[in-house]
Amino acid sequence: MMLVRYLSQIGRYFLMWKEIFRKPTKWRVMKGLLIKEIDDLIIGSLGIVAFISFFVGGVVAIQTALNLTNPLIPKTLIGFATRQSVILEFAPTFISVVMAGKMGSFITSSIGTMRVTEQIDALEVMGVNAVNYLVFPKLMALMLYPFVIGIAMFLGMLGGWLAGVYGGFTSSDYFVAGLQNEFVPFHIAYAFIKTFLFAILLATIPSFHGFYMKGGALEVGKASTVAFVWTSVTIILVNYIITQLLLA
Incomplete structure (x- = not known):
């Protein structure tokens, strides 16, 4: 019974994709929605992304340095x-x-919340394609998500450099040499291919759970939790598949 329910949800998810591009909202309305979503989803995420990236990059550098117990291992390994x-x-x-x-x-x-307060029903009564109106701007805004990940990459390596050099674990020359050592440009392409797919999942799976939820205010919280779980699981599965296809 549970399997049938999950298959039904997967089928409805793919049907939602058809609705996203059907009967598009007029551009003069969509433009405002798109700017708002970029501000909420992209600009609003830069702070937490910068904070996490900087300090995790530093932790990676410190942990690598602390595990270099063999003096024959070059210090450039920290940057690498x-x-x-x-x-x-x-x-x-x-x-x-x-x-x-x-x-x-x-x-x-x-x-x-729009579903609970019947705002989505009001949109549909007015002849608006609610899926396009609500989901399409989020999907387009998250096409800028690779920009966020590019900043995370830069700040992660900057945090590693600062932690390694000013923590006394390596010199700046060694760390930079490690960053340049055996660099494979395709790894950047691989990372951004994954990022593009993750952006699509981040836009559509939470939207699906919010749009098709039933109940009241309590169910909104439950839907948010379920959406987080399924988005995370799907990201990890897609990460494994893409890694197997592109790097194996």
Whole structure:
């Protein structure tokens, strides 16, 4: 019975995609919605992303340095490990899981509240495609999400550099040499391919749970929690699949 329910939800999720692009809202209205979503979802996330990225990059550098017990291992490994950790997994994947909590909960609760207060019903009565009106601006705003991850990459490596150099674990020259050592440009492309897919999931899964929820104010909170769980699980699964396809 539970399997049937999950399959039904998956089917409804893909049907939602059809509704996103059907009967689009007029541009003069959509423009304002898009600017608002960019401010709420992208600009509003920069602070927490910058804070987490900077300090986690520093932690990665310190932990790498503390585990270099063999004097034959070059100090450049600290910069190398920081770069690889930040670019390949931390910035695109870990930050996206954090954003599943921040962005996802915000999206689900905002749309869910509109459902509870019958604002979505009012839109549909007026002939507005509510899915396009509510979900499409969020999807388009999150096309700027790779910009956020690019900042996370930079700040993660900057935090690693500051922690490594000013913590006395390595010199600036060694750390920078480690950042440059055996650099593979495709790793950047791989990270941003993942980021683009994660952005789509961050926009659509929470929107789905908010739009199709039933009940009252209590169910809005439950829907936000379920949306966070499913978004996080899907991000991790997609991360595994993309890694297997592109790097294995």
